[in-house]
Amino acid sequence: METLRGPQFTMNDGNTLVTEVVSDDDSHLCLYVLLQDMLKIGDLVVGFDIEWGFKGSSTSGSGSRSGRNTEHHSQSDKSELLTRKVEHHIAVLSFCTRLGCVLIRLAPNHISPSLKRFFSIKDIMFVGVHIKEDLQRLRSVHDLVVRNAVDLSDLAAKIYDQPRFLVYNARELACKIASLRVDPKPLNVLWSNWFENTLSPEQIESATIDAYATYRIGKKLMESGSSSVKRLFL
Template identity: 40%
Template sequence: MIGHIEVKVQGIKVKPRVIDTETALRAGMEDLWSFVGKGTGSKYVVGLDIECTPVESTNKVSILKLATGSFCLIIRLLKLGTIPRFLFNFLRLPDVSFVGVGIKENVALLEADHGLQCRNMVDLRTLAASVLDDRRLVGYGLVDLAYHVIPLQIMKKPASVFFSDWSGETLTMEEIEFATIDAYVSYKVGNKLLGGL
């Protein structure tokens, strides 16, 4: 298991935590909630993204990424076995907006593979197009949205990470770094568009 690590995103230190047991997930969810609770207003924002293993025999959602503030959970769903009820409950909270690029498709895969449903999901492309009154943004990916909305420059995920075996025994530092960046940037873009900092 990897100890305490930090991923820097343009000078901001984001703390990822890789989760592969129910006990670690419970502790991680409590920590995530402490960051969610620091939001402003009656709605809270959590970046949500997934990773699938591009292998036909295990083409399931392997990773669920949740980020808020400067904290990110990288949940290894296939390592958990049974999905704990408290994760189901968290994704159904009425006061949390889960944001991401292609989030409806991601949540559909989460439901098909693991029975997880998400109550309040907001696609960042549609939100950005509406808030910024620019229909072109509907076709943007996360990298381009981050630059256009924040502006935040991030690297595109290299093919070596994009086609990783996310269900492998361990995650590499590069996989952890890009998983963290994806979820954190989703949070940052969503938080800004929904009226946060």
């Protein structure tokens, strides 16, 4: 049976995860491997996280010119405007299951059919922290609908009657809910551009930790047995 390939990271609870990084267009096999393993063991909870990046483009405000006119204006027209537009896009989708993690790198304004099909499987529960706006962006920009998603911030606050959980990030919430102690995200990763040509080892490890944290929180809440546990469809 196929399995994930990539670097291995040992989490603070002793579990070791394999993380595979693929482009969206090449994600079909990884998603198939995740799905087959989930069905085999009967665990359909997927830790879900998103990393954002930025793309810039330069545009001239005066239009194109040719011939001698171009040379004349390039030397004398000091008022010509050059505008650099920076746009933020979802750059990486992170999935974590018992098997491991898959980081899927997206191109701006493009989602593959394989990824859309994976998100549309109603039996999979995608769990994440503060994911409402991310899912709205996926819906509005990519026309991608996640059939079954749970915002763990809301769910944890309801179950434990702790409104402060609403502002915790994934690592903080994992510490409180699942006793998973994780260091804060390094600043060099926090401020990095996830559209770089190659993800750094630090970026891959950080994305793995965040996705694993959401998986652990989700499993803890789903298996609590509390009558207060309800799916929060987004």
